[in-house]
Amino acid sequence: MMAGFYTVISANNLVKKVVGLNIFQTSVFMLYISMGKVDGGTAPIVADGVSLYSNPLPHVLILTAIVVGVATTAVGLSLIVRIKQAYGTVEENEFQNKDDAI
Amino acid sequence: MFEQHLAVLPIIIPLIAAPISLILGRSILSWLLATFASAWACYASWQLLAATLSDGVISYAAGGWQPPWGIEMRVDTANAFILLAVSAISTLVLLYSKDSIEKEIKAPQHSLFYTAHLLCLAGLSGILITGDAFNLFVFLEISSLATYTLVSLASDRRCLTAAFRYLVMGTVGATFILIGVGMLYMKTGTLNMLDLAARIDLYDSSRTINTGLAFIMVGVSIKLALFPLHMWLPAAYTHAPSAVTAFLASTATKVAVYVMIRFVFTVFGIEHVFEKMGMNYILMVLAIVAIFKCSYMATVQSNVKTVLAYSSVAQIGYMVLGISLVSATGLMAGLIHIFNHALMKGALFMAVGAVFYRMGSVDIKAFRGLGKQMPWTMAAFAIAGLSIIGVPLTAGFVSKWYLVVGALEQSNWVVAALVLAGSLLAVIYIGRVLEAAYFQKLPDSEDPNKIKEVPLLMLIPMWVLVIANIYFGIDTSLTTEAASHSAEWLFETNQLKEVSP
Numbered sequence: 001m002m003a004g005f006y007t008v009i010s011a012n013n014l015v016k017k018v019v020g021l022n023i024f025q026t027s028v029f030m031l032y033i034s035m036g037k038v039d040g041g042t043a044p045i046v047a048d049g050v051s052l053y054s055n056p057l058p059h060v061l062i063l064t065a066i067v068v069g070v071a072t073t074a075v076g077l078s079l080i081v082r083i084k085q086a087y088g089t090v091e092e093n094e095f096q097n098k099d100d101a102i
Numbered sequence: 103m104f105e106q107h108l109a110v111l112p113i114i115i116p117l118i119a120a121p122i123s124l125i126l127g128r129s130i131l132s133w134l135l136a137t138f139a140s141a142w143a144c145y146a147s148w149q150l151l152a153a154t155l156s157d158g159v160i161s162y163a164a165g166g167w168q169p170p171w172g173i174e175m176r177v178d179t180a181n182a183f184i185l186l187a188v189s190a191i192s193t194l195v196l197l198y199s200k201d202s203i204e205k206e207i208k209a210p211q212h213s214l215f216y217t218a219h220l221l222c223l224a225g226l227s228g229i230l231i232t233g234d235a236f237n238l239f240v241f242l243e244i245s246s247l248a249t250y251t252l253v254s255l256a257s258d259r260r261c262l263t264a265a266f267r268y269l270v271m272g273t274v275g276a277t278f279i280l281i282g283v284g285m286l287y288m289k290t291g292t293l294n295m296l297d298l299a300a301r302i303d304l305y306d307s308s309r310t311i312n313t314g315l316a317f318i319m320v321g322v323s324i325k326l327a328l329f330p331l332h333m334w335l336p337a338a339y340t341h342a343p344s345a346v347t348a349f350l351a352s353t354a355t356k357v358a359v360y361v362m363i364r365f366v367f368t369v370f371g372i373e374h375v376f377e378k379m380g381m382n383y384i385l386m387v388l389a390i391v392a393i394f395k396c397s398y399m400a401t402v403q404s405n406v407k408t409v410l411a412y413s414s415v416a417q418i419g420y421m422v423l424g425i426s427l428v429s430a431t432g433l434m435a436g437l438i439h440i441f442n443h444a445l446m447k448g449a450l451f452m453a454v455g456a457v458f459y460r461m462g463s464v465d466i467k468a469f470r471g472l473g474k475q476m477p478w479t480m481a482a483f484a485i486a487g488l489s490i491i492g493v494p495l496t497a498g499f500v501s502k503w504y505l506v507v508g509a510l511e512q513s514n515w516v517v518a519a520l521v522l523a524g525s526l527l528a529v530i531y532i533g534r535v536l537e538a539a540y541f542q543k544l545p546d547s548e549d550p551n552k553i554k555e556v557p558l559l560m561l562i563p564m565w566v567l568v569i570a571n572i573y574f575g576i577d578t579s580l581t582t583e584a585a586s587h588s589a590e591w592l593f594e595t596n597q598l599k600e601v602s603p
Contacts, residue, residue, distance in 0.1 A: 005274070008270060008274065014266065017270060021270065021273055021274070024274070024277060025273070025277055028277055028280050028281055028284065031281065031284055032284050032287075035284065035287070035288045058287070061236055061293075064236075064240055065239075065240075065280060068239075068240065068243040068247075068276075071243075071247055072243070072247065072269070072273050075247055075250050075251065075269060076266070076269050076270075076273075079250070079254055079262055079265055079266045079269065080266070082254065082262050083262045083263060083266060086259035086262055087259065087262075087263075095263070
């Protein structure tokens with residue numbers, strides 16, 4: 001989680017920032033998945049002779065959150081494409097004008 | 103058929119209209135559809151407010167799954183009140199945007215603009231209506247993603263970096279909220295807000311829950327641009343198209359303030375957040391610093407949109423200050439200010455957009471002599487500006503009045519004095535613009551015959567908001583009734599919880 005967050009803050013390259021954001025989000029997804037684990041439980045599928053299941057709700061929630069994460073990445077990357085077209089660079093320190101800094 | 107599903111209509115209508123608007127493709131058709139959808143959503147939220155005022159809380163089980171297992175849509179006076187403000191502003195902004203975006207957004211992207219606007223409206227309504235903590239995160243992301251797109255639609259290339267910065271900050275904020283909600287779920291095993299509230303009381307001072315509270319508060323503070331976390335806001339508001347800024351400034355951050363109110367008062371309970379965690383001191387100090395620092399920043403900017411953007415951060419300070427007073431009056435002042443600020447900032451940004459429409463610039467130099475050339479636009483700017491300052495007979499006065507009353511109730515003289523001193527800074531930054539408009543001459547390089555009033559379709563929404571500013575400044579019964587009703591209700595839910603263990 002911290003690795004991703006650090007990358008978002010420190011990276012100079014915008015693509016790396018988006019990658020950092022992704023790592024950050026994915027680690028939160030892992031947090032959710034891990035809390036669904038029940039000791040000795042199996043996959044949450046109804047079957048004979050199984051009474052202990054993992055909690056399926058966090059998995060379902062994270063499916064939604066993954067969709068959100070993918071959408072964010074897509075918007076972020078497409079913004080980067082347009083920034084590259086407009087400025088000719090995706091390195092943060094290469095923007096000349098102070099107004100343009102990110 | 104519609105009455106039964108009234109509670110979800112404000113989400114469903116824009117959500118369905120958004121892809122249709124994209125398919126239609128023609129600018130004018132998309133505009134008609136978007137305005138119609140938004141007006142319908144506004145009508146539905148009006149009915150919701152009337153229903154909650156007479157019958158109390160409306161609960162709607164999405165898909166027929168009963169809460170707390172299914173997703174509950176829960177409408178009470180507090181969110182119906184803000185919902186009405188949001189959808190009304192959205193309708194007015196859409197009316198206004200038809201002419202405004204012609205100068206600011208490239209023609210092929212017009213239907214995209216309407217699509218993103220409708221998605222944003224759907225997301226904001228969803229945040230307000232939902233009674234489920236995770237669902238709130240999803241709607242927050244829907245509205246935010248639409249917002250990033252809206253900001254990046256402007257023709258100025260700086261909007262791209264502003265949108266990117268907003269995207270990074272916004273996503274970090276939303277992910278923080280996600281972590282916080284995860285912590286709560288870990289401890290309580292539920293996501294329904296009322297269910298959460300009941301169970302959080304059982305785990306009195308669990309560290310997991312406190313960590314969750316911290317994550318949620320920081321995440322929401324990024325979204326609502328509370329003082330040290332506001333860096334994305336001025337850039338995004340300055341470079342976005344005017345119609346987008348008018349919509350975002352008056353709705354998006356306000357909805358985030360609502361999220362904070364909802365988490366503090368309904369989910370965690372004031373006793374936990376304020377008495378045990380001492381959040382009110384943190385919030386109060388940050389709010390006061392926000393009022394002064396950002397009002398000062400507003401007085402030294404040359405771009406009028408940046409001036410208003412900084413002013414927005416300062417006004418958010420007033421709302422958070424209302425929350426941090428921990429009293430029914432303070433909360434009521436915060437809620438009224440959410441509503442009133444939407445009216446005045448909407449009108450101000452629309453007036454600035456009108457100036458851009460004629461002059462092609464929003465620098466303070468472009469305002470010189472406009473008092474004569476565009477009398478209606480500048481009169482609207484002046485009245486809405488007076489409202490920001492808090493002059494009597496305008497809406498801004500009412501909310502500041504209650505804020506000061508709330509502070510005095512607790513004999514908090516310092517806060518009351520600071521609120522009034524903050525208004526003086528507003529006099530300066532609004533005054534600078536008015537001075538340029540009314541007391542300076544139009545530069546010789548401009549042709550006075552060319553600079554005329556903007557089209558009627560831009561003036562009417564602007565003036566509807568201005569008249570609303572004056573109306574709600576004189577007849578305060580609707581706003582105060584709804585706000586005091588909801589403030590009492592938010593406090594009562596706490597009282598009830600304390601009685602039943």
